[in-house]
Amino acid sequence: MSKQVALGIDVGSVTTKVIFVDEKDEIIEGLYIRTKGNPIDTIKAGMIEAYSVITSKFGDIEVTAVGTTGSGRQLAGVVVGADIIKNEISAHAYAAIHEVPDVSTIFEIGGQDSKIIFIRNGAVTDFAMNTVCAAGTGSFLDHQAERIGVDIEKFGDYSLRATNPVRIAGRCTVFAESDMIHKQQMGATSEDIIAGLSESLVRNYLNNLARGKELLPKFVFQGGVSENIGIVKAFENAVGSEVIVPKNNKLMGAWGVAMLAKREVEITGQRTNFKGFKVTELEHKTRVFYCDGCANNCEVYEVIENGETIAYWGDRCGKWSNRLTSKVRRTERADRRQSEEVNSEK
Amino acid sequence: MKIGIPRALYFYVYYPMWYGFFSSLGHEIKLSVPTNKEIINLGVSHSVDDICISVKVFHGHVKYLLDKKDVDFVFVPRIASEEKYKYTCPKLAALPDLMKSAFVSDTNRILTATFYTRQGEKPIVKAFEEIERQLGDSDEKIKMAVKMGIRYQKLAVKSLRSGHTFLDVVKNIRDLDSLIKKPVQKQRYTVALAGFPYDVYDTFTNGDVISKLEDSGVGIVTTDMLDPKVYKHYSKYMIKDLFWYQANAAAKGGMYYIDSPDIDGVISISSFNCGISSIYQKLLDLYSKEIGKPVMHIIVDEQTGDAGLATRIEAFIDLIRVKRGDGLVAQTNNLHGTEDGVHVRSL
Numbered sequence: 001m002s003k004q005v006a007l008g009i010d011v012g013s014v015t016t017k018v019i020f021v022d023e024k025d026e027i028i029e030g031l032y033i034r035t036k037g038n039p040i041d042t043i044k045a046g047m048i049e050a051y052s053v054i055t056s057k058f059g060d061i062e063v064t065a066v067g068t069t070g071s072g073r074q075l076a077g078v079v080v081g082a083d084i085i086k087n088e089i090s091a092h093a094y095a096a097i098h099e100v101p102d103v104s105t106i107f108e109i110g111g112q113d114s115k116i117i118f119i120r121n122g123a124v125t126d127f128a129m130n131t132v133c134a135a136g137t138g139s140f141l142d143h144q145a146e147r148i149g150v151d152i153e154k155f156g157d158y159s160l161r162a163t164n165p166v167r168i169a170g171r172c173t174v175f176a177e178s179d180m181i182h183k184q185q186m187g188a189t190s191e192d193i194i195a196g197l198s199e200s201l202v203r204n205y206l207n208n209l210a211r212g213k214e215l216l217p218k219f220v221f222q223g224g225v226s227e228n229i230g231i232v233k234a235f236e237n238a239v240g241s242e243v244i245v246p247k248n249n250k251l252m253g254a255w256g257v258a259m260l261a262k263r264e265v266e267i268t269g270q271r272t273n274f275k276g277f278k279v280t281e282l283e284h285k286t287r288v289f290y291c292d293g294c295a296n297n298c299e300v301y302e303v304i305e306n307g308e309t310i311a312y313w314g315d316r317c318g319k320w321s322n323r324l325t326s327k328v329r330r331t332e333r334a335d336r337r338q339s340e341e342v343n344s345e346k
Numbered sequence: 347m348k349i350g351i352p353r354a355l356y357f358y359v360y361y362p363m364w365y366g367f368f369s370s371l372g373h374e375i376k377l378s379v380p381t382n383k384e385i386i387n388l389g390v391s392h393s394v395d396d397i398c399i400s401v402k403v404f405h406g407h408v409k410y411l412l413d414k415k416d417v418d419f420v421f422v423p424r425i426a427s428e429e430k431y432k433y434t435c436p437k438l439a440a441l442p443d444l445m446k447s448a449f450v451s452d453t454n455r456i457l458t459a460t461f462y463t464r465q466g467e468k469p470i471v472k473a474f475e476e477i478e479r480q481l482g483d484s485d486e487k488i489k490m491a492v493k494m495g496i497r498y499q500k501l502a503v504k505s506l507r508s509g510h511t512f513l514d515v516v517k518n519i520r521d522l523d524s525l526i527k528k529p530v531q532k533q534r535y536t537v538a539l540a541g542f543p544y545d546v547y548d549t550f551t552n553g554d555v556i557s558k559l560e561d562s563g564v565g566i567v568t569t570d571m572l573d574p575k576v577y578k579h580y581s582k583y584m585i586k587d588l589f590w591y592q593a594n595a596a597a598k599g600g601m602y603y604i605d606s607p608d609i610d611g612v613i614s615i616s617s618f619n620c621g622i623s624s625i626y627q628k629l630l631d632l633y634s635k636e637i638g639k640p641v642m643h644i645i646v647d648e649q650t651g652d653a654g655l656a657t658r659i660e661a662f663i664d665l666i667r668v669k670r671g672d673g674l675v676a677q678t679n680n681l682h683g684t685e686d687g688v689h690v691r692s693l
Contacts, residue, residue, distance in 0.1 A: 089658075124668060267675055297383055297384075
């Protein structure tokens with residue numbers, strides 16, 4: 001009998017995660033790749049690679065459930081045929097609770113956004129996400145690493161060697177940069193600056209997201225930035241308690257949604273929507289166009305599989321997305337809008 | 347005469363009054379279209395830089411109406427006060443002046459009057475008399491028209507109290523009596539929206555929070571549906587009332603909903619840069635911490651991409667689902683297992 005696995009895909013802004021879990025919800029194969037502008041190709045490449053690794057390890061496999069999450073979850077979901085498309089907050093929280101059942105606070109910092117999730121008694125009670133700008137996220141660190149000329153992977157070690165971290169403005173990359181240049185010219189070492197940077201990132205994160213909310217242990221820190229031991233230490237200093245970095249720290253979102261997809265299929269009793277690994281051979285195109293139906297000029301996204309449109313989104317009224325399904329609520333919404341427009345024209 | 351009414355700011359509170367007044371005098375009413383990208387662009391390019399998006403949007407609606415050559419006047423009332431000792435936000439109180447300075451060549455087409463709406467009928471009559479001096483109707487007719495205006499406003503308030511949103515009121519303005527009788531369908535989950543009516547109901551600027559919730563099977567209630575009497579006692583919690591009626595409605599109404607057992611969560615909606623919103627949001631934060639009900643804040647600005655908003659709302663719905671013991675998976679109204687915004691062809 002072939003091995004039964006569930007597939008989880010987390011399409012983030014900077015990296016894409018593709019993982020397989022077995023019957024016991026353990027990750028048996030996980031990939032962490034840069035998204036590089038074209039998410040569909042990245043997902044396909046990830047699936048092909050993961051497939052070859054996993055079949056060489058376990059022989060034949062059967063995918064029983066598929067889940068997608070991350071900011072590209074909708075695109076990934078329609079391309080591979082997902083059983084569940086879940087927002088990244090729920091997916092991350094689900095995996096963290098699975099790994100550390102008595103967790104109370106989850107820090108999650110990824111490439112473009114950062115989140116804090118509050119858990120009480122195994123359920124999410126509150127969450128916050130960073131606002132518009134990407135200060136205090138992976139991109140911010142990436143950018144600064146490049147500027148200082150230190151490999152991002154070595155950032156953690158550098159900050160651990162620091163003796164006297166300098167204070168750096170963390171709210172905005174522009175201010176941080178001028179601050180860093182100034183401190184460098186005053187004679188601060190790279191170690192002290194990197195440690196100062198880590199502290200400022202954590203300070204900024206806690207000020208922006210935690211905003212006077214109660215931070216209770218246990219703390220779990222996940223997402224790409226949790227790889228950085230310097231940031232972990234800065235978090236521990238700030239909250240005054242141990243901060244757990246789970247073993248699959250970079251893959252938590254994909255892991256969470258793979259488990260959720262399994263639950264979904266178990267409950268509905270339906271066969272998976274997964275289109276099979278043949279999707280990697282299909283041709284997928286995306287098209288963006290401006291709808292000229294009204295003054296909103298919505299950016300409408302169209303996903304085309306082998307010449308056939310499989311999904312639309314982005315339209316506010318449902319004019320395009322309704323073409324593929326006759327969802328009653330959607331139509332109602334379009335009607336409502338139309339009558340509003342008509343009324344106002346009177 | 348043709349009177350243009352901008353669909354922004356106090357439109358979402360007093361439109362029925364204005365409708366009753368102008369229509370009973372036989373004037374034709376021209377509403378601006380619901381906010382869209384074009385209106386936002388117009389507003390942003392005609393307003394000063396550092397005001398909130400809601401006032402910028404108002405600029406856009408006024409410009410839209412001024413550009414219609416058949417509109418004789420654009421109605422820009424100055425709502426000075428809605429309750430004794432309470433005054434409106436200075437930007438709103440200065441609206442006619444802001445408009446006159448933004449659209450200098452059209453100042454004579456801006457129709458204005460100063461309203462003190464919660465101090466009995468007299469000030470309202472006075473305000474409308476001020477308008478009519480500009481339009482030239484007889485005193486008799488004005489008295490009748492004011493009565494009509496007040497009657498419409500009362501019916502609108504009654505519709506709100508029976509659970510209909512202001513958007514329903516606008517849609518059914520000609521037949522509010524039957525709207526009042528129409529029952530509101532109860533959903534499994536109910537989320538309360540706290541905020542100024544113009545932030546809650548401007549579906550374009552706020553990324554259509556109302557439809558996003560309704561599409562996921564969540565019913566909504568808003569703070570303007572509440573009779574101020576029911577949340578009066580929350581003044582004690584705040585030590586002192588806020589100085590603006592609408593801010594009190596958002597703060598205390600939000601607290602009232604936090605305390606209501608049949609409300610699953612509260613979402614506050616405000617525009618970026620709004621000073622008083624940051625105060626009532628903090629008050630709601632503190633209060634929700636005591637009671638333990640989920641509260642989320644949505645702060646809107648010019649952005650139109652709504653991926654971040656969708657994520658927040660989806661996660662908020664997940665949160666209240668789990669709180670009710672419904673779990674994260676197998677949504678009954680969602681056969682393909684996808685969430686709002688995507689439709690997958692059945693396979």
